[in-house]
Amino acid sequence: MSGTVNGSDVSAPVLAAYSYCEAVTGQQAGNFSYGIRLLPTPKRRAMSALYAFSRRIDDIGDGSLDPAAKQRRLEESRALLGRIREGKVAEDDTDPVAVALTHAARRFPIPLGGLDELIDGVQMDVRGETYETWEDLAGYCRCVAGAIGRLSLGVFGTVPGARDAARAAEYADTLGLALQLTNILRDVREDALGGRTYLPSDDLAKFGCAAGFGAARPPAGADFTGLVHFEVRRARALFAEGMRLLPMLDRRSGACVAAMSGIYRRLLDRIAADPEAVLRGRVSLPAHEKVYVAVRGLSGLDARDVARRTAGGRA
Template sequence: MAAYRYCEAVTALQARNFSYGIRLLPEAKRLAMSALYALARRVDDIGDGELPAEQKAEALARTRALLDEVRTGAVGEDDTDPIKVALADAARRFPIPLGGFDELVDGVEMDLKGVEYATFEDLKVYCRCVAGSIGRLSLGVYGCEDWERGAEYADTLGLALQLTNILRDLREDALNGRTYLPTEDLVRFGCQQGFALPVLPAGADFTGLVAFEAERAQAAFEEGLRLLPMLDRRSRAATAAMAGIYHRLLGRIAADPQSVLRGRVSLPGWEKAYVALSGLAGGRS
């Protein structure tokens, strides 16, 4: 189907880490996951794009309308939106909890409103929207005998990935006027002035802050990875690959906290491929 080919092209071009896991899936699941990623990418691009806030809000409203069409089966193969067509087909084939996309839109709307997070519990709500939602959507494609418990682990794994993203993007987000780490943590470590300045103010314990947040992310990884034994072999490999890449990234950040102030920390392609192959072999990286 041409719609799926379009979604696969979007995934191959834009999914820096996600695509390594998707490649390990059998065709039907791989195509469905590409459709999920393509819509998630569209939502993220709306939030990160250059449109005025009012037009972003309108674009997000159109996404919610798209989801309503998918839910009601009002999408035909002659529809001109390939992402909508692919997602509708995937939703017919798999029990995808489409409400996860509504939560993703909720999270992007938080960004548009400039919401800041006073406590870690507040931040967890945001992480559930923008990352846990993707884990639960994916679980609909993967399948899981104990859905309730599996969804909880997927949510926690999403928290681990998003915390890693937040640490990686501290400087970039600050320069864009965004702060995600809880205010109570910034105050505790003397970093409440943020991370947009070239040099942090005297007395700021940036290393302590990163270590503290990295420990939280590590704990979330350990809890969330309990999902793996609940999945079939190929779905387990895909999840292990995606989580393993972020887990290694977290390890690099924890080992050198200042690296996130110098630029975006990333893994080379060969290392991502190695992690993916390790996941296929049943390992955890």
């Protein structure tokens, strides 16, 4: 029993491994899953393998193990990644994520070093690192999100003759930063209750929030709304720059990126409209709105809009 990926035979064990990764993605990926559903089968499978491995790394960081045990698990994952990079994972290996990712890395020019960066970023979380400046936080964001953008670009590829294609990885990285900063804003309450604040201490001090958000509340007299609006402007600027990637992608890859980015930009709009909502609970979009954004991406509306604004020098 076998399938076909662009004319290449795919064995039953590899198909089963991909199916496992797609199930993980469908159950856990949330906003991410709306985008990758729009991809053709080979790319969808590869993106699911990337997601499943990344999810495993994130789960180690977010789990209940003590820090030393988390570090050991992360280094074990790094060693597994080395085996995947070297093509040393057999098709009958008992780890379906490793099997699927090994196959995907043979099929597409995926820069697997990005997963090493993800592990580096999660290790920063395990150590409880904080960030003084935006430049410091951006370094973390590049590890945990910018790297995912660059990994994804390895699957998407760029269309032949795409203008400015040499900067595609840079734009993918920037888009990852925009997504991660949106996540950080959305999760202010959850992180505060867990004893973490990711926003740069310089920014917190500027708006009277240097004391953090104990009990998920800003300090007395703080300009929390000003802080959120400041970070929203930064995220929107990152989106504007990162979305220059869209015209470089084929239609369905562009639809995938447009869907994921569109969902997060709408999430950012909700946060901007009611900054203190992030202190009351997790801000999210209803499923029907996510579907609308995905359909809009598939229709090419977002890509055409970005191309038009870029040509006018306003992207």
